[in-house]
Every structure is written in C-alpha cells, then in structure tokens.
Amino acid sequence: MAEIDDNLAQREAIEVDRSKGDFKYEENYAFDAGVGLSAATVDYIAKVKGEEEWIREFRQKSLKIFQDMPMPTHWATADLENIKFEDIRYYLSKGQKPVRTWEEVPDDVKKTFERLGIPESERKFLAGVEAQFDSEAVYSRMKEELEKLGVIFCGPTEGLRDHPEIFRKWFGKVIPIGDNKFAALNSAVFSGGSFIYIPKGVKVAQPLQAYFRINAENFGQFERTLIIADEGSEVTYMEGCTAPKFETATLHSAVVELVALKGAKIQYITVQNWSANVFNLVTKRGVAEEDAEVRWIDCNIGSRLTMKYPGVVLRGKRARGEVLSIALANDGQHQDTGAKMIHAADDTTSNIIAKSISVGEGRSTYRGLVHIPKTLSNCRNNTECDALLINEHSRTDTYPAISVRGRKNSVQHEASVSKVSAEQIFYMMQRGLSEGEAMSLAVNGFVNDLVKEFPMEYSVELKRLIELQMEGSVG
Amino acid sequence: MPDHLVIKNLNASIGDRPILKDFCLTIPKGEVHAIMGPNGTGKSTLAKVLAGHPDYTVHSGSALLDGQELLGQEPDAIARAGLFLAFQYPSEIPGVTIANFIRAAIVARQAKGAPFDAKAYYSELYAKMDALKMDRKFTARFVNEGFSGGEKKRCEILQLMMLKPKYAVLDETDSGLDIDALRIVSEGVNALRGPDTGFVVITHYQRLLEYIVPDRVHIMWDGRIVHSGGKELALELEEKGYDWVKTELASA
Numbered sequence: 001m002a003e004i005d006d007n008l009a010q011r012e013a014i015e016v017d018r019s020k021g022d023f024k025y026e027e028n029y030a031f032d033a034g035v036g037l038s039a040a041t042v043d044y045i046a047k048v049k050g051e052e053e054w055i056r057e058f059r060q061k062s063l064k065i066f067q068d069m070p071m072p073t074h075w076a077t078a079d080l081e082n083i084k085f086e087d088i089r090y091y092l093s094k095g096q097k098p099v100r101t102w103e104e105v106p107d108d109v110k111k112t113f114e115r116l117g118i119p120e121s122e123r124k125f126l127a128g129v130e131a132q133f134d135s136e137a138v139y140s141r142m143k144e145e146l147e148k149l150g151v152i153f154c155g156p157t158e159g160l161r162d163h164p165e166i167f168r169k170w171f172g173k174v175i176p177i178g179d180n181k182f183a184a185l186n187s188a189v190f191s192g193g194s195f196i197y198i199p200k201g202v203k204v205a206q207p208l209q210a211y212f213r214i215n216a217e218n219f220g221q222f223e224r225t226l227i228i229a230d231e232g233s234e235v236t237y238m239e240g241c242t243a244p245k246f247e248t249a250t251l252h253s254a255v256v257e258l259v260a261l262k263g264a265k266i267q268y269i270t271v272q273n274w275s276a277n278v279f280n281l282v283t284k285r286g287v288a289e290e291d292a293e294v295r296w297i298d299c300n301i302g303s304r305l306t307m308k309y310p311g312v313v314l315r316g317k318r319a320r321g322e323v324l325s326i327a328l329a330n331d332g333q334h335q336d337t338g339a340k341m342i343h344a345a346d347d348t349t350s351n352i353i354a355k356s357i358s359v360g361e362g363r364s365t366y367r368g369l370v371h372i373p374k375t376l377s378n379c380r381n382n383t384e385c386d387a388l389l390i391n392e393h394s395r396t397d398t399y400p401a402i403s404v405r406g407r408k409n410s411v412q413h414e415a416s417v418s419k420v421s422a423e424q425i426f427y428m429m430q431r432g433l434s435e436g437e438a439m440s441l442a443v444n445g446f447v448n449d450l451v452k453e454f455p456m457e458y459s460v461e462l463k464r465l466i467e468l469q470m471e472g473s474v475g
Numbered sequence: 476m477p478d479h480l481v482i483k484n485l486n487a488s489i490g491d492r493p494i495l496k497d498f499c500l501t502i503p504k505g506e507v508h509a510i511m512g513p514n515g516t517g518k519s520t521l522a523k524v525l526a527g528h529p530d531y532t533v534h535s536g537s538a539l540l541d542g543q544e545l546l547g548q549e550p551d552a553i554a555r556a557g558l559f560l561a562f563q564y565p566s567e568i569p570g571v572t573i574a575n576f577i578r579a580a581i582v583a584r585q586a587k588g589a590p591f592d593a594k595a596y597y598s599e600l601y602a603k604m605d606a607l608k609m610d611r612k613f614t615a616r617f618v619n620e621g622f623s624g625g626e627k628k629r630c631e632i633l634q635l636m637m638l639k640p641k642y643a644v645l646d647e648t649d650s651g652l653d654i655d656a657l658r659i660v661s662e663g664v665n666a667l668r669g670p671d672t673g674f675v676v677i678t679h680y681q682r683l684l685e686y687i688v689p690d691r692v693h694i695m696w697d698g699r700i701v702h703s704g705g706k707e708l709a710l711e712l713e714e715k716g717y718d719w720v721k722t723e724l725a726s727a
Contacts, residue, residue: 418569422529427566429550430526430559431580431634438551441579445570445617 036086039063042188045091049157049191062177062187069181077334079305083279088251090189090222146204152197153208156224159195166197171226174257174313175285182281182307186222186255193223193254198233198264207236207269207455225256229264229292238269238458251279252303258286258294262316265293271458273465274303276332282308285340288348290316297454298325300335301465309367311340314348314379321350326447326462329362329394330469338367338399343379343409352383355447358394359439359469366398374405385415388446390439418446436471443470477541478504480558480642480673485536485546487524494520496698498536500675504641507674509684511709512695513717518677519563521695522646526560527553540642555584557641561631561648567619573630574600574614577637584638603636607663624651632663639667644675649683661686681713696720 034041042063046056071080146153152163159167177187198204229235252274260266266286274280280303286294296310312321323339341350356364364387372379381404387396396417404411420442428438443466444451451459485498494517502508510518524531525538527550538545545553568576577600582591604613607629619627628648635643645664649657664674664687676687684692684706692708693700701720702708712719 421566424566424568426526426528426550427562428568428576430554430562431576431638432551432554432583433579434551434583435549437579437583441571441576442568445568448570 032089032092035089037063037088037090037189041090045189045191048091050161051157052161055160058172058177059188059190062184063189065178066181066184066188069178069184072181076307077305077336079334080279080281083251091191149202149204150199151202151204152195154195156190156193156195156226159226163195163197166228167195167226170228170257170259172257174259174287175255175283179283182253183255183283186224186253186283190222190224190255192221193225194227194237195225196227196235196237198227198229198235200230201232202230203234204236207238209238221250221252221254223254225254226259227257227266227268228259229261229266231261232263233261234265236267236269236455238271238455250275250277252282253279254282254284256282256284258284260286260288260292260294260319262289263291264289265295267295267297268310269297269454269458271299271301271462271465272303272306273301274306276302276304276330278303280306280308282306284308284310285313286311286321287313287315288319288321290345291318292316293320293322295322296324296339298323298337299458299462300325300327300337301462301469302328302330303333303335305334305336307336309338309340309369311342311369312350313342313344314350315344317345318347319345320348323352323354324450324453325354326450327354327356327364328443328466328469329356329358329364331360331362334363334365336365336367338365338369339383340369341371341381342369343372343376343381346376347378348376349380350382352381352385353450354383354385355388355450356386356396357388357390357443357446358396359390361393363395363397365396366400368398368400368402370400370402370404370411372404372406372409372411376406377408379404379409381411383411383413386446387415387417388443389417389419390443434471436467440467440470476501476539479539479541480504480675481537481539482521482525483537483539485521485524485538486534487520487531487536488534489520489531494531494698495524495536498699500693500700502642502673502675504541504673505668505670506690507668507676507687508691508693509676509678509687509689509709510693510695510700511678511681511712513720514679516695517698518695519646522560522644522675522677525553525558525644526550551583554640559635559638559640559643561628561635561643561645563647563650565619565627565631567617567622569617569620571618572615573618573633576618577634580634580638600633600637603633603663606636606666607633608659609633625653625656628652628660629656629663632660636663636667640672642673642675643667644677646677647679648676649678649680657683658686681709684709694720 039060042059043056046059073080160171172187175183177184196208227237258266258268284296288294294312298310300306300308310323314321321341325337325339327335327337329335335356338354339352341352352368354366356366358364366385368383370381370383383400385398389396398415400413402411402413420439424442425435425438428441429435433441444463451462480502482498482500485495486493487495498521512518520531524533525545527548533546540556540558543556545556545558578596600614601611604611609629619630622630648660652660676689689706692704692706694702694712
C-alpha cells in the first residue's frame with residue numbers, strides 16, 4: 001500500500017511539471033524522452049542508446065509508417081481510439097548497466113521482484129534472468145555454461161551492436177515494420193527486450209526467463225525480442241508481465257520475432273498479468289523452416305484490452321506450429337486473442353487450442369487465421385476454441401478465418417461454449433469451498449488439459465493468478 | 476443443545492410454493508435417522524435447505540447444529556460447520572480430479588497457510604477407496620464426469636468418509652444403485668457410524684435400511700414428519716404402502 005501511495009505522489013509531481021512544459025520528472029530516471037511522440041523523440045532514443053545510423057533510419061521510417069497507418073478500428077474495437085499517444089512517455093531509463101549478481105541489484109528493484117510475487121522456485125532461476133525495469137535490463141546474468149555453449153542472451157541494443165552478423169539479417173523481417181500500426185510504433189521506439197541466439201545443435205536444457213514490468217505511469221513499454229534458433233537447436237523462453245496499478249491508461253506494445261532454422265525447436269511461454277488499465281497490443285510471429293517447430297504458449301490475464309494473435313509461418317517442409325492460449329477477461333476487460341497459421345510448404349502441420357474465460361462483464365474474442373494455399377499438399381491444421389462463461393453478463397465471440405485449398409490438405413475445427421452452473425458452485429461450496437475457491441477450481445479445471453503442457457512453475461503461477469482473479473470477482 | 480442437530484418449526488418455499496411446513500426433527504449425534512415418504516413430500520428440499528441452497532427461501536424456524544444456527548449461512552460455512560450432504564444428483568466438475576477436489580475441500584477446512592500433509596492424505600484416500608472397492612485410477616478421473624450412477628454415489632460416500640462431518644444427510648443415496656453397489660456404499664456408511672457422527676438417511680424404499688439399520692424412522696408427508704418409530708416402522712410402511720400414510724397418518 002505504501003508503495004502505491006508513493007506512486008500517486010509521483011504522479012502529482014509529474015502533472016505539476018507538465019503544466020509548466022517542463023519535462024524533468026521527480027522520478028530519478030537518468031534518461032527520459034519526455035511526453036509525446038515525434039521525430040525528435042525517436043532521435044533522442046537512438047542517441048541515448050548510441051545506435052548506428054541504420055537503426056536510427058529504421059526507427060524514423062517506422063515512425064512515418066506508424067503515423068500514416070489508420071487505426072484498425074474497421075475490425076477491432078473502438079476502444080483503441082482512447083489511446084492518447086501524445087500523453088505517453090516513450091523512453092525512460094535509470095541508466096544502469098546490466099549487472100551480473102543478485103547482490104548488485106538495487107534494493108528497490110529487489111523489492112519489486114518481491115511484490116511481483118515471483119515464487120522462490122523461480123528466484124533460483126534468477127541467475128539466468130533478463131529482467132526489464134522500464135526500458136533497460138537492470139539485472140542480467142547469463143549462466144556460464146550457456147556462454148560456453150555460445151548462446152547469446154542480451155538486449156536489442158547490444159545484440160545489434162555486438163552481433164550484427166547474426167541479428168541484423170532477421171531483425172524486422174519476420175514482422176515487417178508495416179505489418180500493423182502497433183508493430184510500426186514498436187519499431188520506432190523499441191527499447192529493452194531479449195535478443196537470443198542458440199548455435200547449431202545446442203539444446204538449452206533450462207528455460208531462459210525474463211520478467212517485464214511497467215513502473216512509471218503513462219509510460220509505454222516497447223520491448224523487442226528476436227530469438228534465432230540455429231539448425232537442430234532447442235530453446236524455451238519464458239516471460240511474465242506485471243504492472244502495478246496506475247490511474248491512467250498505459251500502453252504496452254511489443255514485437256516478438258522467432259526464427260527456427262532447419263530442425264530447430266522454439267517454445268515461447270508468456271504468462272501476462274497486466275493491471276486493468278493497460279492496453280496490451282503485441283505482435284508475435286515465428287518462422288519455422290524445414291522440420292522445425294515453433295510453439296507459443298500464451299496466457300493473458302488482466303489488461304484493459306489485449307490484442308494478440310501469435311502466429312507461425314510454416315516455411316519449410318514438415319514444419320510444425322502450435323499455439324496454446326488461455327485468456328481470462330474479468331470486469332471491464334477485453335481479451336481479443338487468437339492465432340495465425342500460415343502454411344507455406346508441403347507436409348506442414350499446425351495446432352491451435354484456445355481457451356477463454358469471461359467473468360462478470362468481461363469479454364473475450366477469439367480470432368483465428370489458418371491459411372493453406374492450393375499449391376500445397378498434405379498439410380493439416382487442428383483448431384479448438386473453448387469458451388467458459390461465468391455469469392450471464394459476460395460475452396464471448398469467435399471469428400475463425402480458415403482458408404484451405406488444394407487436395408490432400410485437411411483442417412479440423414471445433415468450438416464450444418460452456419458455463420459454470422449455479423448447481424456446480426453449490427456442490428463445491430457444500431464441500432466447504434468458498435464461492436471464489438469454487439469458481440477458481442472450475443476455471444482451473446477448464447484450462448487443466450492445457451496447463452499440463454506448461455512447465456511446473458508456470459502452471460503454479462497461473463493457478464495462483466486465476467485464484468486471485470476469481471476471488472476478486474465475487475461480491 | 477450440544478451433540479444434536481435440532482430442526483424446529485422450519486418453513487421454507489421454492490418460489491411461491493411452500494414445501495416445508497413447521498418441520499421439526501432432532502437427531503442426536505451417534506444415531507442414524509431415516510426419513511421416508513412419497514415423492515414430492517419435501518425430503519430433498521429439507522436436505523437442500525439445511526445445506527443453504529440459494530434456490531429456497533426460509534421463512535421461519537431454526538436448524539441448530541450443536542447449538543450453531545445453520546439457516547441464513549452460506550453453503551460453505553454450513554459445510555465447514557460440520558454438515559455434509561450426499562447429493563442425489565451430484566454435479567460434474569470437468570477438469571478437476573477427485574483427488575484434487577477432496578484435497579481442496581480439506582484445505583478449505585484448515586487454518587489459512589497451514590501445511591498440507593500430502594503423504595498422509597493419499598494413504599488415507601487410498602485406504603478409503605479400497606474399502607469402497609474403487610479402483611486407484613479413480614483419483615485421476617474428473618469429478619463425476621462420465622460416471623455411472625453407482626460410481627457417482629460411491630464418490631459421494633468417499634467424500635463423506637474423507638471429510639468426516641458431524642452430521643451427514645444422505646439424499647436418496649440408494650437410487651440408481653444395484654445390489655452390490657448398495658452393499659458397498661452401506662458398508663462405507665456403517666464404518667463411519669459411531670458417537671461422533673449423526674446421520675439423516677433420506678430414502679424412498681425400505682431396501683437401503685436393510686443395510687444401514689436406522690435407530691429411528693420418520694415418515695414425512697406434505698412438508699412435515701407425521702409419524703416416527705423404530706426400525707420396524709420401515710417394514711410396516713413397506714407392507715402397507717404410502718396410501719396408508721395418506722389415509723391414516725396424514726389425517727391424524
């Protein structure tokens with residue numbers, strides 16, 4: 001509670017400064033791009049980061065595209081119009097260099113980790129964590145054995161500066177600048193995130209992890225992640241997202257690009273728990289070459305509006321793509337999520353399992369795209385969408401777009417909508433469970449078969465998040 | 476009154492329809508009381524009203540469990556106070572295993588943050604499942620999903636045995652059971668009989684009472700108990716039929 005009060009105090013300080021047109025904030029950020037977005041903002045970010053000219057040009061080009069593209073409100077919710085781009089601060093940094101040991105991490109950051117409730121079992125992984133405190137990684141330590149294997153795990157600035165021969169080839173290629181308005185925005189102002197390279201044949205046994213959070217009010221977070229798994233390599237990457245609650249809306253708009261070269265496997269796991277005023281507009285896409293596999297596990301809890309449709313472009317023969325997603329929309333929240341599978345080679349397979357839970361006035365939307373052109377053969381897709389409604393005011397919509405042509409290609413689509421009935425709740429309460437516990441047990445049961453696919457710590461964390469949501473939802 | 480479940484002048488309705496009418500019954504802990512009666516006489520309503528089902532409206536009366544008022548409390552508080560209801564039609568809970576469900580029910584009874592002894596829990600669970608002749612694989616099945624009638628009732632009795640309530644209300648536990656299942660379920664209940672538990676066994680037929688021999692038998696008609704007696708009353712009822720209740724007892 002005390003920390004939230006602190007934040008409110010800071011907010012007042014910010015407002016006073018803004019009225020004077022003075023953009024020096026009380027928060028002790030060493031670098032601050034100020035409020036609003038212009039060519040100058042973008043230049044400031046590029047300058048602070050000491051970026052090469054080609055990156056600055058990439059950013060400026062992206063800004064132009066962002067400004068020229070219309071809001072996608074012809075298909076998406078009109079709530080997007082409520083984002084006040086001119087009120088957002090696009091870059092803040094305390095200026096820390098990434099530090100290497102837990103002892104060197106500043107106390108307030110440690111406190112933040114505690115508040116995030118990172119379980120003990122996960123703290124032990126902290127040795128391998130990249131954590132993003134606002135814009136920059138303040139804590140970063142790569143395990144020595146990973147270094148020996150030749151694995152690169154750094155931020156975008158370091159990645160593009162120190163390993164351009166690896167990262168430049170794919171940067172902005174899986175998701176081009178103009179893919180959508182928010183990908184363009186990210187490309188203009190990105191900072192932080194993870195750039196990872198796994199060399200040929202290296203199988204990373206331990207998942208790489210990152211926690212992202214937003215600390216300053218009205219601060220957009222635009223992290224950029226690029227993971228390249230070279231031939232025959234394997235890696236699992238896990239990210240968790242939490243933001244403390246602020247009075248005004250905050251924007252999170254990330255771009256995540258995955259490249260699985262021949263025979264490589266990438267699994268990308270997200271457990272996201274944004275506070276209820278965050279616009280979470282994220283573009284995630286992977287490319288799978290011959291015999292490669294890209295798997296997205298995506299859990300969306302919280303936020304005001306989430307729009308996220310992880311995709312896989314199946315570019316090589318026998319490539320496999322999978323999206324397993326769970327979305328929980330509580331009062332006042334809209335989870336607009338789904339998956340895209342673009343088949344671009346023979347014998348490719350894709351699997352989508354999407355489960356959504358709508359509570360109270362919450363709304364969840366599934367949008368799916370499966371594309372198999374007629375020139376291909378022996379491609380398969382399986383899509384399953386299940387929605388669970390808790391009470392009559394919640395809402396769920398499904399918009400599957402499936403275009404499958406050609407012979408010997410098959411697609412399977414199943415959708416279901418179910419409700420938690422009053423009798424089920426009574427039955428569970430008769431065994432001594434509170435109403436909130438009964439609901440969270442029903443919800444956990446609904447997602448159970450998907451959660452089994454998750455690593456242990458994440459399934460435990462997800463269960464805890466669902467409990468918090470459900471307990472808060474009963475009066 | 477300590478060690479008694481005392482129901483006094485209970486009036487309850489569903490919608491505009493009154494069902495329980497000045498219902499009175501006292502069950503001492505350690506005894507098994509059977510409630511018999513024709514369909515539609517309010518037996519299942521009694522079970523649900525005691526358990527706090529939100530569909531029913533209680534107008535007056537009291538139900539004291541060892542002196543603690545149950546009426547007006549939330550269903551979970553009533554359960555934790557020590558009243559267990561074995562459902563006639565138990566709900567399915569997709570995705571939730573029996574082992575996790577019973578575990579959650581036990582944890583809900585513990586002090587917050589108290590450690591849970593998983594090893595002791597599973598050894599007790601397995602022992603009780605053996606007693607009920609339930610396959611160990613049952614623990615991994617989802618609660619009541621795809622269960623036969625007999626499996627559902629066995630699962631109810633398993634929960635009863637694991638949660639050890641002060642009072643248990645068995646609502647038509649015999650319905651849908653073949654004779655073997657009936658014997659197994661009854662053995663489970665009989666194993667729990669003792670000074671610490673009181674039972675209300677609601678049944679339409681005398682058959683169940685051959686296996687669970689009651690201390691008292693009550694005949695219910697039109698929302699109240701109209702006649703009480705020893706275990707022989709069940710036989711008399713079986714012999715004379717419910718018409719006897721209608722013509723002689725109800726008018727008395």
